[in-house]
């Protein structure tokens with residue numbers, strides 16, 4: 001119930017105005033976001049890479065309604081990739097990029113899918129020049145088909161292009177089977193959005209069971225699984241399933257969000273696993289922050305405590 005209310009809040013323009021102008025919000029945001037500028041993202045990425053972690057950098061923003069804004073987001077990614085390459089952070093795909101389709105035009109009233117595909121292709125070309133890859137984030141359930149279509153259409157030219165599957169959706173095991181057979185880089189997560197019961201599972205137990213099912217499909221095929229969760233139980237299941245499938249540690253990776261379970265990120269990396277941190281930056285952090293608060297009451301408590309302590 002609280003989660004649903006918070007996810008609804010993530011779409012409220014009025015609340016966005018109140019929260020983003022509260023000075024205290026900045027401290028809370030700093031826990032989950034690298035900073036506002038590409039320079040902040042590069043500095044945080046450098047620290048994570050030095051610690052033996054990998055990164056996927058996300059320029060915050062979503063639900064773009066102006067084609068010019070979608071073009072500006074694309075240009076920011078292209079610039080960022082140039083800077084990452086100059087800083088030699090892309091070697092071996094150590095730093096890669098995550099892109100939200102609606103940030104680059106998917107939600108535009110006219111020609112949204114075409115615009116998003118063209119902008120993602122531009123970002124993929126810049127990533128290829130920099131020697132790295134792109135992962136297309138997955139947004140709410142209405143975006144799944146167009147997003148998977150864009151990835152499928154671009155993969156012949158950019159075979160490293162990855163996508164995301166959310167285990168809260170009933171369709172996901174079937175999507176995993178198709179992507180696994182094609183050898184795609186697939187990030188598996190639980191899903192940070194809400195959806196009607198017809199398309200999504202209602203209970204945590206069902207979402208977790210579906211996660212484990214998808215995991216087995218991805219680990220036993222030619223796909224490159226990117227296991228995105230902070231859930232200790234699923235991380236243990238993934239490790240055991242990877243070992244049972246005879247997977248080399250370099251043939252899959254764990255992924256976690258910046259600021260969440262950093263000690264666990266290091267523990268897995270020190271044990272020989274590839275671990276990638278999803279590293280957001282930019283000033284449009286409201287939707288991202290509210291999804292993190294919705295996921296975990298402790299995050300919300302931290303936010304409310306910070307508000308209270310500032311009076």
Ligand SMILES: Cc1cc2nc3c(=O)[nH]c(=O)nc-3n(C[C@H](O)[C@H](O)[C@H](O)COP(=O)(O)OP(=O)(O)OC[C@H]3O[C@@H](n4cnc5c(N)ncnc54)[C@H](O)[C@@H]3O)c2cc1C
Pocket residue numbers: 136137138139164166187189190191192193228229230231232255256257260261277278295296
């Ligand atoms: C790299 C990455 C990329 C993502 N990309 C997308 C995307 O494209 N689309 C999308 O819809 N969602 C995405 N997500 C978000 C994802 O769908 C989940 O909403 C989010 O990861 C929370 O789910 P969880 O698997 O971590 O488990 P949860 O069910 O939230 O938590 C399970 C358990 O994990 C542990 N845990 C969780 N958080 C913490 C914490 N802060 N501190 C300590 N322990 C904790 C606790 O033991 C908890 O009980 C992404 C997540 C990651 C990690």
